[in-house]
Amino acid sequence: MAPGVGFPGGRRRPLRTRVLELSNVEVLYDDVILVLKGLSLTVAEGSITALLGPNGAGKTTTLKAISGLLRPDDGEVADGTISFRGHDIHKLDATAIVRQGIFQVMEGRRVFEHLTVEENLLVGAYARTDRAAIPDDTQKVYDYFPGLETRAKQQAGYLSGGEQQMLAIGRALMARPSLMLLDEPSLGLAPRLVRTIFDVLVRINSEEGTTMLVVEQNARLALSIAHHGYVMERGRIVLDATSKELAANEDVKEFYLGLTEVGHRRSYRDVKHYRRRKRWLS
Amino acid sequence: MEVFLQLTVSGLSNGMVYALAAVGFVVIYKASEVINFAQGELLLFGAYLSFASIAQIGLPWGVGVALTLVLAVAIGLAIERLVLRPLIGEPVISMIMVTIGLSGVLRATVNAIWGPRPRTFPQFLPSGGVEIAGVVLGADRLIVIPTAAVIFVLLGLFFRYTRDGIAMRAVADDQQAALSMGISIPRIFAVAWALAAVSAAVGGMMLGNIVGLSPNISAIGLRVFPVVILGGLDSIAGAVIGGAVIGLLEAYTGGYIGNGLNLVVPFIVLILVLMVRPYGLFGKPIIERV
Numbered sequence: 210m211a212p213g214v215g216f217p218g219g220r221r222r223p224l225r226t227r228v229l230e231l232s233n234v235e236v237l238y239d240d241v242i243l244v245l246k247g248l249s250l251t252v253a254e255g256s257i258t259a260l261l262g263p264n265g266a267g268k269t270t271t272l273k274a275i276s277g278l279l280r281p282d283d284g285e286v287a288d289g290t291i292s293f294r295g296h297d298i299h300k301l302d303a304t305a306i307v308r309q310g311i312f313q314v315m316e317g318r319r320v321f322e323h324l325t326v327e328e329n330l331l332v333g334a335y336a337r338t339d340r341a342a343i344p345d346d347t348q349k350v351y352d353y354f355p356g357l358e359t360r361a362k363q364q365a366g367y368l369s370g371g372e373q374q375m376l377a378i379g380r381a382l383m384a385r386p387s388l389m390l391l392d393e394p395s396l397g398l399a400p401r402l403v404r405t406i407f408d409v410l411v412r413i414n415s416e417e418g419t420t421m422l423v424v425e426q427n428a429r430l431a432l433s434i435a436h437h438g439y440v441m442e443r444g445r446i447v448l449d450a451t452s453k454e455l456a457a458n459e460d461v462k463e464f465y466l467g468l469t470e471v472g473h474r475r476s477y478r479d480v481k482h483y484r485r486r487k488r489w490l491s
Numbered sequence: 492m493e494v495f496l497q498l499t500v501s502g503l504s505n506g507m508v509y510a511l512a513a514v515g516f517v518v519i520y521k522a523s524e525v526i527n528f529a530q531g532e533l534l535l536f537g538a539y540l541s542f543a544s545i546a547q548i549g550l551p552w553g554v555g556v557a558l559t560l561v562l563a564v565a566i567g568l569a570i571e572r573l574v575l576r577p578l579i580g581e582p583v584i585s586m587i588m589v590t591i592g593l594s595g596v597l598r599a600t601v602n603a604i605w606g607p608r609p610r611t612f613p614q615f616l617p618s619g620g621v622e623i624a625g626v627v628l629g630a631d632r633l634i635v636i637p638t639a640a641v642i643f644v645l646l647g648l649f650f651r652y653t654r655d656g657i658a659m660r661a662v663a664d665d666q667q668a669a670l671s672m673g674i675s676i677p678r679i680f681a682v683a684w685a686l687a688a689v690s691a692a693v694g695g696m697m698l699g700n701i702v703g704l705s706p707n708i709s710a711i712g713l714r715v716f717p718v719v720i721l722g723g724l725d726s727i728a729g730a731v732i733g734g735a736v737i738g739l740l741e742a743y744t745g746g747y748i749g750n751g752l753n754l755v756v757p758f759i760v761l762i763l764v765l766m767v768r769p770y771g772l773f774g775k776p777i778i779e780r781v
Contacts, residue, residue: 280580281667307673319668321661332661335654336673384673 226254228388228420229275234289234299236267236274238282244270246444247289252388252437257414257421259435259452261428261465267444268424269316272390275422276313277303293388307336312386316393316424318373320380322366326357329365329376333383343383350379353409371402378406382413389413391423395430403427407434428465432456440465496626498746499739504632504701506738507639508534511694512711513718513730514646515687521663521725522683525575525586530691531712532597537563537692538612538699538708539601545613552615559692567688571681579677594712601706609705616700635697642693643731646686650727655682663725717757721764723774732773736760 229252236245244267252258260268273279274286275293280302291299298306321329330350334343351358354375360368365376374394381389394410395403411434413419425431432438432452440448440461448455455461516530540562545555574593578586616634620627650656655678662669662679670676698708718737722729737757745753764772 276671278667278671281670303670304673304675307671313671315668315671319665319671321664321668323664324657324660328657328660331654331657332669332672332674335658380672 227251237287238284256436259431259438262441277306310387313390320365327361333380498742502739502742504635506735510734515690528590529594531709532594533691534695535709538695563688563692567685571684612699612704717761723771726773729773
């Protein structure tokens with residue numbers, strides 16, 4: 210095992226400012242269903258952090274807990290703290306959190322179908338106070354995603370899936386967030402488009418200095434752009450390491466990247482080993 | 492020809508009043524999916540407020556109209572704040588039921604303040620006839636049509652170009668996504684109720700001018716249903732066209748076939764339309780990409 214991998218908190222983080230810090234967060238739905246069971250993670254300023262894990266692990270819930278979007282789903286942060294740049298935000302509502310500079314790109318694109326591309330972008334800038342800069346930023350979005358400009362006057366519902374995802378990210382850019390939360394940006398898109406979109410995410414991260422927390426099913430893809438990664442299972446973080454270390458980790462390779470050593474027979478014992486280890490970690 | 496023109500003007504002007512009430516209904520439905528059963532009472536209240544400020548207080552009619560509109564905004568905001576906001580997060584059906592209660596409260600308030608008997612409305616639109624192509628038409632009714640048109644154009648511009656207008660359409664499309672943009676949903680609901688109250692108040696004042704004033708005019712709230720279902724619950728243009736169609740149908744059947752039938756025909760048309768287009772003539776089709 211690579212040094213330091215696998216033990217949450219057991220490893221020195223690089224000395225960078227923590228923008229976002231979740232500590233021991235518990236999330237309850239409908240007052241009874243415990244989805245996050247004491248989750249802790251941090252996101253460093255200017256980084257891209259990947260949050261990986263199987264279906265139902267609580268990845269989307271984690272993002273919604275940060276952005277304040279749990280309430281419409283009857284969820285709440287029941288315990289623990291979420292702090293953003295030193296301020297506790299878990300008691301704020303979604304509107305206030307957007308104003309703090311956190312913007313979530315929701316799963317499934319969620320563009321406003323009957324609004325034009327241009328209007329979608331305008332809505333993205335809704336919470337901003339410096340309206341004079343909106344035209345410049347619209348142009349900036351079109352520079353990142355040239356395909357959108359030609360479609361500016363069309364209803365967003367008629368865009369292709371890839372264009373809608375670009376619009377969803379462009380709409381987020383319009384808010385000039387300092388932290389962008391991305392929920393499954395690759396969902397349902399052709400591989401070539403996914404590459405384009407992830408390349409732009411990297412550009413946004415370096416050119417705009419936007420910190421990103423990315424939830425992805427496609428672990429290989431997420432680790433290819435992320436600096437740091439977390440793996441979560443059943444409401445807890447089970448692995449925490451730089452993306453290079455995660456990509457080299459045997460368990461991650463097998464269970465998330467689908468890689469097994471050629472010619473090496475895997476026995477059921479190995480799987481059991483993993484299960485055992487996981488139990489021990491959680 | 493003469494009868495036809497007169498019926499057309501009469502039907503269109505009634506239709507525009509229906510449309511003014513219906514537009515408010517649509518705005519609320521779009522923003523919050525709440526079916527507002529108190530739309531007719533908002534119109535009634537607007538009519539009585541202008542009656543009070545012009546006839547009872549004695550303000551010049553322009554000032555009285557302006558005051559009525561300001562009060563309508565205040566009432567719309569107050570209703571949203573006191574009656575509907577506490578119910579945000581509850582099932583929509585609770586909100587719908589509460590609007591039924593609201594309609595009773597508003598009607599009772601009007602009865603308590605101004606009494607049940609008809610009042611003489613201080614007609615500020617020019618009365619008398621205008622001769623067009625040899626046919627004498629009511630001047631007040633002729634004015635109602637462009638006045639309503641101006642309101643609809645202003646509303647259209649609001650939804651097309653203003654920050655809150657675009658945000659309201661975003662909320663109508665996807666409320667949770669709109670929330671993630673930092674849009675305050677309660678604020679949007681409040682704006683919707685204010686708009687609904689204002690357009691209803693304009694309708695109430697128009698109605699006071701063309702048919703007079705009594706607590707019974709709130710019955711127009713029932714006309715709103717065939718209008719919006721015809722036009723499509725979520726379409727403002729549909730509400731306007733639906734209003735015109737229902738108004739004209741009523742006038743023509745009343746004029747050519749016989750009085751009494753005019754109350755039934757809109758509903759017959761409604762059923763026919765729903766058989767062909769279940770979401771109304773202009774209801775928002777669900778966008779499907781192929």
